Amino acid sequence: MAKILAIAEHKNGKLTDGTLELCKAAKAIASALGAEPAAAVLGKDDSVAKEVAKYIPLVFSVTNAALEKYTSDGYVQGVKAVVESQDVKGVLISHSYDGVDYAAKVAMAINAGIVSNCNKARIDGGAVIFTRNTYNGKIQEEKKVNTDKFVATFEKGAYDMEPAGSPGTVTAVSASIGAIRTTVKGIIETMAGAVDISQAKIIVSGGRGCKDADKYKEFIVSLAKKLGGEYGASRPVVDSGWTDAARQVGQSGKTVNPDLYIAVGISGAIQHVAGMKGAKCIVAINKDPEAPIFNIATYGIVGDLFEVIPAMLASL
Numbered sequence: 504m505a506k507i508l509a510i511a512e513h514k515n516g517k518l519t520d521g522t523l524e525l526c527k528a529a530k531a532i533a534s535a536l537g538a539e540p541a542a543a544v545l546g547k548d549d550s551v552a553k554e555v556a557k558y559i560p561l562v563f564s565v566t567n568a569a570l571e572k573y574t575s576d577g578y579v580q581g582v583k584a585v586v587e588s589q590d591v592k593g594v595l596i597s598h599s600y601d602g603v604d605y606a607a608k609v610a611m612a613i614n615a616g617i618v619s620n621c622n623k624a625r626i627d628g629g630a631v632i633f634t635r636n637t638y639n640g641k642i643q644e645e646k647k648v649n650t651d652k653f654v655a656t657f658e659k660g661a662y663d664m665e666p667a668g669s670p671g672t673v674t675a676v677s678a679s680i681g682a683i684r685t686t687v688k689g690i691i692e693t694m695a696g697a698v699d700i701s702q703a704k705i706i707v708s709g710g711r712g713c714k715d716a717d718k719y720k721e722f723i724v725s726l727a728k729k730l731g732g733e734y735g736a737s738r739p740v741v742d743s744g745w746t747d748a749a750r751q752v753g754q755s756g757k758t759v760n761p762d763l764y765i766a767v768g769i770s771g772a773i774q775h776v777a778g779m780k781g782a783k784c785i786v787a788i789n790k791d792p793e794a795p796i797f798n799i800a801t802y803g804i805v806g807d808l809f810e811v812i813p814a815m816l817a818s819l
């Protein structure tokens with residue numbers, strides 16, 4: 504049976520959340536196509552493959568000392584070996600830094616069309632139709648490949664994470680990994696200890712309307728903490744040093760998909776909206792009734808944040 508193959512991403516033996524989302528995507532696409540969901544795990548041994556088998560019934564494990572650290576050459580050769588050993592219809596890759604680095608090379612190596620940065624997939628007449636943002640999220644486009652096989656990269660949050668279930672099987676696939684043209688000299692964690700707001704269910708974000716660092720802390724941080732969520736920010740807030748870069752939401756910051764996103768004193772520039780419009784419920788607080796953020800808000804409060812937030816805090 505044809506397979507939809509999710510490529511696992513792991514760092515220091517730990518799976519990324521994106522991998523669990525890809526397992527969910529592989530299951531959904533495979534079920535709609537009458538195919539079989541599977542995953543491929545590349546590494547120095549099969550310990551991560553055994554972990555992935557908790558989330559998907561069929562796992563192909565390629566082990567080689569050369570795969571200990573991620574390189575695009577290693578991953579392309581490893582994925583190609585799995586695709587050539589199986590009847591693979593589609594390859595799913597996280598739209599992460601690594602995924603962006605090697606996905607197109609995999610497509611070239613297996614002669615497949617590629618659609619990158621997808622946020623949805625549906626089946627139409629036996630073909631997979633992918634949806635992705637374009638023009639900074641101003642419009643969405645639907646795409647399909649014209650080849651037998653496809654490669655698709657999925658943005659973070661496109662699918663829910665697959666929960667662990669009963670363990671599937673791990674099958675070894677042999678691959679001789681040839682020339683690797685780059686060497687990983689070291690991994691430098693620039694954001695060590697920084698919060699990952701992309702996982703938060705509730706985010707209260709403050710913008711330039713907060714006026715200064717003290718007010719950002721007094722109003723935005725307090726409301727976020729009271730709601731049991733995380734606090735985020737627009738770019739000017741980060742540029743002004745009111746909070747750290749790990750909390751920036753938007754095109755050049757994090758993409759977030761919380762259940763609740765409260766945008767406070769944020770105008771709704773497309774670069775900000777690109778990072779948060781996937782939130783399930785958006786509440787905008789802005790004193791300007793014409794602010795573009797109201798165009799995408801589920802609920803809007805036209806008012807002065809320095810009056811609205813104390814009222815909210817008092818009622819919580």
Ligand SMILES: Cc1cc2nc3c(=O)[nH]c(=O)nc-3n(C[C@H](O)[C@H](O)[C@H](O)COP(=O)(O)OP(=O)(O)OC[C@H]3O[C@@H](n4cnc5c(N)ncnc54)[C@H](O)[C@@H]3O)c2cc1C
Binds near residue numbers: 712713738755
């Ligand atoms: C290449 C590029 C990448 C970018 N990436 C990002 C990104 O990742 N994230 C990002 O956020 N931006 C990004 N930007 C910047 C973006 O274009 C906007 O400049 C920015 O989002 C505006 O931030 P803001 O909404 O906080 O500020 P403003 O646009 O100045 O809006 C402030 C808002 O606060 C409201 N306000 C003021 N006082 C009050 C009050 N007392 N009560 C209630 N409301 C009040 C105002 O009505 C206004 O709507 C990027 C820009 C470029 C060119």
